[in-house]
Amino acid sequence: MSQGGMGGCRVLxxxxxxxxxxxxxxxxxxxxxxxTEARRxxxxxxxxxxxxTLGNQPFPGLLQPENLSREELVHVLRASVVDQRGPxxxxxxxxxxxxxGKPGELTLLSVLPELSQSLGLGEQELQVVRASxxxxxGLVLLSSCPQTVSCLQKFFTQSRRARTPTATYWAVTDGIxxxxxGRIQAALKLEYVDDVGLAVxxxxxxxxxxxxxxxxxxxxxxxxxxxxxxxxxxxxxxTVFASQLQVHMVLQLCPMLxxxxxxxxxxxxxxxxxxxxxxxxxxQKQVLNEALLRHLRLTPAQASQMPLHLHLRCLHLPxxxxxxxxxxxxxxxxxxxxxxxxxxxxxxQ
Numbered sequence: 151m152s153q154g155g156m157g158g159c160r161v162l163x164x165x166x167x168x169x170x171x172x173x174x175x176x177x178x179x180x181x182x183x184x185x186t187e188a189r190r191x192x193x194x195x196x197x198x199x200x201x202x203t204l205g206n207q208p209f210p211g212l213l214q215p216e217n218l219s220r221e222e223l224v225h226v227l228r229a230s231v232v233d234q235r236g237p238x239x240x241x242x243x244x245x246x247x248x249x250x251g252k253p254g255e256l257t258l259l260s261v262l263p264e265l266s267q268s269l270g271l272g273e274q275e276l277q278v279v280r281a282s283x284x285x286x287x288g289l290v291l292l293s294s295c296p297q298t299v300s301c302l303q304k305f306f307t308q309s310r311r312a313r314t315p316t317a318t319y320w321a322v323t324d325g326i327x328x329x330x331x332g333r334i335q336a337a338l339k340l341e342y343v344d345d346v347g348l349a350v351x352x353x354x355x356x357x358x359x360x361x362x363x364x365x366x367x368x369x370x371x372x373x374x375x376x377x378x379x380x381x382x383x384x385x386x387x388x389t390v391f392a393s394q395l396q397v398h399m400v401l402q403l404c405p406m407l408x409x410x411x412x413x414x415x416x417x418x419x420x421x422x423x424x425x426x427x428x429x430x431x432x433x434q435k436q437v438l439n440e441a442l443l444r445h446l447r448l449t450p451a452q453a454s455q456m457p458l459h460l461h462l463r464c465l466h467l468p469x470x471x472x473x474x475x476x477x478x479x480x481x482x483x484x485x486x487x488x489x490x491x492x493x494x495x496x497x498x499q
Contacts, residue, residue, distance in 0.1 A: 288319070
């Protein structure tokens with residue numbers, strides 16, 4: 151185990167104490183670094199290096215994991231480390247990288263042995279504690295200490311039971327929610343269409359439905375900024391279900407940009423939006439109106455390749471002692487996400 155690791159695993163508070171007393175941290179409660187090496191890794195060739203400029207790339211910094219070798223992926227992930235203290239490692243995961251997958255597929259989980267070696271953890275292999283999904287970018291929390299993994303997973307489970315948010319996402323939406331803040335509740339079930347699992351809302355679920363896989367889901371949302379027919383929305387899931395946040399925004403008639411799975415469920419007639427039946431609406435490439443395309447400086451063909459604009463920006467962890475304030479881990483936005491905010495004039499307050 152690396153220095154400061156196993157000895158601090160016995161008690162969660164000791165883990166935090168050893169972690170946050172590390173070099174250069176002092177009494178800090180936020181980690182917001184992303185390393186110039188990581189930014190360099192994600193900088194596409196020929197893109198502008200001047201901050202504030204858009205360059206010629208419609209989606210700068212977009213990673214294509216399917217085109218990487220195992221060694222290249224490990225290199226990118228090491229460059230994406232936000233923080234490493236004792237047994238805990240935090241990454242800013244690129245969009246499109248799956249955490250798990252079928253045997254033989256290149257995933258985050260499949261390269262953890264090499265990443266552990268690369269980070270100098272020796273025989274103590276990293277385990278996933280918390281991660282954003284494949285189509286989302288953002289924070290991934292890893293640990294090389296099994297006791298720390300167990301303690302943190304219990305913390306996240308207890309927080310969900312208490313309806314206390316521990317994760318904050320940012321999303322850019324096609325459309326503006328009717329209210330600036332609120333809660334979205336929906337019963338969801340997983341249905342397979344052409345071997346693809348899709349989250350489908352269930353109205354007034356019965357007790358039998360709930361026993362057979364239907365789950366009541368809940369998210370809090372807050373509009374951070376608005377632009378021409380679009381919004382930057384902060385989302386905090388209070389339950390866990392596949393594609394929960396994407397479906398919740400569709401139920402608000404405001405699908406996320408780059409949502410090529412659920413956005414087709416929102417129809418428009420004479421400028422008025424409405425929900426189409428989820429059971430009979432198959433996934434298709436997202437179609438954006440001309441005004442939004444113009445602001446984004448995209449062609450319809452480019453928009454059909456747009457990555458999902460959903461980013462796990464912040465995780466809240468327990469403080470070193472029971473009465474201490476929670477610790478915040480922060481992950482900066484991917485370059486393509488920042489470009490979109492700039493194009494749409496979505497300025498965070």
